Amino acid sequence: DAKTTQPPSMDCAEGRAANLPCNHSTISGNEYVYWYRQIHSQGPQYIIHGLKNNETNEMASLIITEDRKSSTLILPHATLRDTAVYYCIVRVAGGANSKLTFGKGITLSVRP
């Protein structure tokens, strides 16, 4: 699986959009980008995934650059409950490859 690089931390004001970047310059054509988050001491929570098109769901939007070497997770209106560690993961999906390789993630702090 391709390696991802995320800044260690960032913060944003409550109610504002939080834009979390991720670099995955060695991504292969059949690898998806996944985002998970982990609120302190809880199990990771799936947020969103994408292959090459931008994706949106009720939690967030995922913007993937045209060359697929980087992506941005957007939380449109951050709340205090969005304070968590966010993990960007790249992996081939389907079949026998279900392993998720977690890096250190980015710690998002939402301030009042």
Place this chain on the structure above:
Amino acid sequence: KAGVTQTPRYLIKTRGQQVTLSCSPISGHRSVSWYQQTPGQGLQFLFEYFSETQRNKGNFPGRFSGRQFSNSRSEMNVSTLELGDSALYLCASSLVGSGTGANEQYFGPGTRLTVT
């Protein structure tokens, strides 16, 4: 739909003992993966079971083992516990079958194991 459940939530064991943790996946999910999370090593993949067969294995010693039952429920066992086995053990389930397609994993709340 009920989420992934793990039992027990907290456990304290002594060095040398063994422990069994249980995971019930989301209904209809056939794949169950296990992860270990420690402050030093972060989240690390242990193994994955699909249709009662271990399909993927991480880099952990043989003291860590698991199994999956016909109803997709899974257990993991750690024998001869060491202090370093103290961790949050997470189970994740996914719908994945064979073939392609993204298959997101849904995690349970974890079992916090403390080895003294």
